Amino acid sequence: MAEAPAPQGGSSLLFLTDEQLRKGIEAMFFAYRGFTADPDRILEGREMGRAHHRAIHFIHRSPGTTVSNLMALLGVTKQSLNRVLRALIAAGLVEARVGRRDRRERHLHLTEEGARLERELSDAQRERMRAAYRTAGPVAVAGFRQVLEAMMDDESRRQYEALAGRSG
Amino acid sequence: MAEAPAPQGGSSLLFLTDEQLRKGIEAMFFAYRGFTADPDRILEGREMGRAHHRAIHFIHRSPGTTVSNLMALLGVTKQSLNRVLRALIAAGLVEARVGRRDRRERHLHLTEEGARLERELSDAQRERMRAAYRTAGPVAVAGFRQVLEAMMDDESRRQYEALAGRSG
DNA sequence: CTTGGAATGTCAACAAGGCTGACGTATTGT
DNA sequence: ACAATACGTCAGCCTTGTTGACATTCCAAG
Numbered sequence: 001m002a003e004a005p006a007p008q009g010g011s012s013l014l015f016l017t018d019e020q021l022r023k024g025i026e027a028m029f030f031a032y033r034g035f036t037a038d039p040d041r042i043l044e045g046r047e048m049g050r051a052h053h054r055a056i057h058f059i060h061r062s063p064g065t066t067v068s069n070l071m072a073l074l075g076v077t078k079q080s081l082n083r084v085l086r087a088l089i090a091a092g093l094v095e096a097r098v099g100r101r102d103r104r105e106r107h108l109h110l111t112e113e114g115a116r117l118e119r120e121l122s123d124a125q126r127e128r129m130r131a132a133y134r135t136a137g138p139v140a141v142a143g144f145r146q147v148l149e150a151m152m153d154d155e156s157r158r159q160y161e162a163l164a165g166r167s168g
Numbered sequence: 169m170a171e172a173p174a175p176q177g178g179s180s181l182l183f184l185t186d187e188q189l190r191k192g193i194e195a196m197f198f199a200y201r202g203f204t205a206d207p208d209r210i211l212e213g214r215e216m217g218r219a220h221h222r223a224i225h226f227i228h229r230s231p232g233t234t235v236s237n238l239m240a241l242l243g244v245t246k247q248s249l250n251r252v253l254r255a256l257i258a259a260g261l262v263e264a265r266v267g268r269r270d271r272r273e274r275h276l277h278l279t280e281e282g283a284r285l286e287r288e289l290s291d292a293q294r295e296r297m298r299a300a301y302r303t304a305g306p307v308a309v310a311g312f313r314q315v316l317e318a319m320m321d322d323e324s325r326r327q328y329e330a331l332a333g334r335s336g
Numbered sequence: 337c338t339t340g341g342a343a344t345g346t347c348a349a350c351a352a353g354g355c356t357g358a359c360g361t362a363t364t365g366t
Numbered sequence: 367a368c369a370a371t372a373c374g375t376c377a378g379c380c381t382t383g384t385t386g387a388c389a390t391t392c393c394a395a396g
Contacts, residue, residue, distance in 0.1 A: 020309070026328060028200065030324040031316035034324060049380090049382075051381075051383090061194075066343085066344095067345090075201065076382085077383075078343090079384080082346075083382080086345095103392065104392050105344080122190070132315050132319040133318075136315045140311030140314040141183050141315060142308070143311025143315075144315035146304040146305075147300050147309060148312070149199070151297070164191055217351095246374080247374090248353065250374065252353085271363060273372065340393105344392100345389080353380105353383100356377105357377090358377090360373100362373085363373105365369090366369080366370095
């Protein structure tokens with residue numbers, strides 16, 4: 001683990017070696033497994049999957065969002081999203097209200113039961129995140145977020161920042 | 169939602185608020201998209217997908233690894249893995265050599281062409297990672313890796329560290 | 337008022353990549 | 367000899383993504 005005694009050249013770009021980059025790549029792979037493990041487990045019994053979790057998350061985050069918005073956010077086709085939404089609506093977790101200004105639009109909201117499930121899912125995911133944050137400490141967390149943000153596509157970063165700006 | 173305006177107590181645990189955790193969660197979601205985007209694009213034409221990329225990556229990392237090893241590393245069943253390996257072998261990218269000590273085992277190696285594809289894929293992924301690292305800087309990168317490692321399941325962390333120890 | 341285009345829903349068909357279960361074969365170790 | 371191991375394979379299923387085609391509903395512009 002120790003970072004090799006460094007040939008030194010002022011700024012020391014050792015963190016940009018292929019070795020270091022590869023470790024970062026593998027860390028992303030394994031960490032993402034842990035990241036999704038808890039919600040996956042919770043949804044296992046409920047005949048739902050990760051796609052449902054993502055929809056629930058973003059509907060919770062942006063209540064009243066439209067189907068188009070959600071499509072762009074999740075990066076899937078309307079057909080794919082529609083299948084998920086249909087299941088969520090049938091299960092009584094999500095409500096699709098016809099838009100008042102534009103009645104073609106469907107504004108999506110969580111029902112009380114949907115909100116309960118959302119809380120269960122995000123509690124589990126947050127708990128793992130909290131443990132990781134606590135272990136790593138505030139400085140590490142700041143770096144964590146900086147690197148992730150720099151790794152995003154421009155479009156994703158735009159969406160991420162729009163969400164973050166809303167209440168964070 | 170917000171954890172109350174910080175009672176303050178020296179160490180400031182503001183980075184553990186639900187808000188901060190949620191931002192971390194969303195950052196992971198969007199960043200992972202970017203993380204996989206480049207290899208996905210490359211493999212698109214080749215009638216291969218992310219599963220093939222993962223297999224190629226770990227065969228490159230651990231030349232001569234067995235099917236069982238790879239199964240454990242990727243966290244998939246042998247049937248799932250077999251489908252991928254069959255395609256890779258048929259495409260002349262991977263070679264399965266019968267074990268010398270134990271001839272039940274198949275030891276997996278990249279062919280020259282497999283190694284070429286591996287390089288193409290990892291170059292693309294590393295390039296994005298490098299850009300992100302460079303933007304964020306060495307301190308951020310250290311934090312990034314710390315948080316990711318803390319986020320892994322124990323089993324994943326074990327595997328990650330076994331890989332890292334091998335040459336990093 | 338009519339009509340074009342946008343937003344949405346839905347049907348059908350398909351593919352990737354997971355899964356389980358069952359079975360076969362070669363090989364190894366007891 | 368026999369049980370266990372490592373691997374391959376067939377069959378079938380699920381989730382979640384894709385395209386293409388088409389209907390509906392509605393806003394807005396001519």
